Amino acid sequence: MTLAQLIKQKLYEREVFKLRRHPITFLPHILLLLVLAAIPVGLYYFFAANFPGLLTGQISYPALLILGIIYYLAIWEFFFTEFVSYYLDLWIITNDRLIGIEQEALFARTVAELDLYKIQDITSEVKGIFPTIFNFGNVFIQTAAEEGRFHLKNVPDPHNLRRKIMDLAEEDRKYHVKTGDGAI
Amino acid sequence: MTLPLSILLIPLALFLLFFVILSLINIAHLIKFAAFDMGGFWACFLFIAGSALFLYFAWGLISSIDWRAPVQFSLGGWNQIPSPQ
Numbered sequence: 001m002t003l004a005q006l007i008k009q010k011l012y013e014r015e016v017f018k019l020r021r022h023p024i025t026f027l028p029h030i031l032l033l034l035v036l037a038a039i040p041v042g043l044y045y046f047f048a049a050n051f052p053g054l055l056t057g058q059i060s061y062p063a064l065l066i067l068g069i070i071y072y073l074a075i076w077e078f079f080f081t082e083f084v085s086y087y088l089d090l091w092i093i094t095n096d097r098l099i100g101i102e103q104e105a106l107f108a109r110t111v112a113e114l115d116l117y118k119i120q121d122i123t124s125e126v127k128g129i130f131p132t133i134f135n136f137g138n139v140f141i142q143t144a145a146e147e148g149r150f151h152l153k154n155v156p157d158p159h160n161l162r163r164k165i166m167d168l169a170e171e172d173r174k175y176h177v178k179t180g181d182g183a184i
Numbered sequence: 185m186t187l188p189l190s191i192l193l194i195p196l197a198l199f200l201l202f203f204v205i206l207s208l209i210n211i212a213h214l215i216k217f218a219a220f221d222m223g224g225f226w227a228c229f230l231f232i233a234g235s236a237l238f239l240y241f242a243w244g245l246i247s248s249i250d251w252r253a254p255v256q257f258s259l260g261g262w263n264q265i266p267s268p269q
Contacts, residue, residue: 058189058253059189059192059255061249062189062192062249062251063192065245065246065249066192066193066195066196069196069242069246070195070196070199072238073199073200073203073235073238074199074203076231076234076235076238077203077206077207080207080210080227080231081206081210083227084210084213084214084227087214087223087224087227088213088214088217101217103213103217106206106209106210106213109217
């Protein structure tokens with residue numbers, strides 16, 4: 001599936017930004033994988049020092065081996081699922097619309113979109129030590145619709161993004177006024 | 185009760201089935217929704233390569249065990265293979 005197919009791109013529409021969460025926000029998952037992967041190694045040395053019979057037993061050794069294999073495959077699969085969730089969370093900004101695609105779980109996917117000319121207010125925030133150091137944060141987009149705010153989570157350079165979306169919204173508003181399309 | 189040691193492989197086989205199904209779902213998601221850039225392709229490649237490498241090493245360890253050896257399931261001596269009569 002191409003991007004154009006995914007968002008059902010209109011003829012006059014061009015992609016301006018394609019955003020994902022800042023890569024640094026995926027770092028905790030990598031660290032968690034490393035910590036979880038280190039636990040059996042620690043347990044191996046613990047058992048070797050305190051219960052050496054467990055690692056040489058005719059039943060306990062195969063049982064622990066199988067348990068270890070299942071454990072490592074489980075954390076690998078968990079990590080991959082987290083990556084898919086991170087990677088498929090996507091915000092696409094065109095000169096006409098903002099499309100938010102969120103992979104919330106393995107079987108839960110949300111696609112939302114709003115017309116740029118309907119944007120009333122945009123707020124960007126960078127809160128915390130790591131967001132400030134790595135320059136990522138949230139952008140909230142308020143429209144007149146009842147659905148409330150559109151939330152771009154942990155996107156890179158949120159303040160600059162806010163300005164660019166504002167400019168695009170202004171251009172789109174002028175276009176809709178000129179063509180008489182849309183309720184402005 | 186005496187059973188072959190290979191009975192311990194049943195949970196592993198069941199888990200492998202679960203692992204394969206979940207992996208295919210994740211890969212299908214990536215192929216379907218992320219085909220427009222190479223990141224999804226590399227993620228699939230790394231995941232499959234990592235899984236294959238891990239299973240190769242796991243197979244090396246598993247194959248060194250005699251799974252046909254009988255196991256006596258009883259409260260005493262649970263960690264021993266019964267000696268031949």
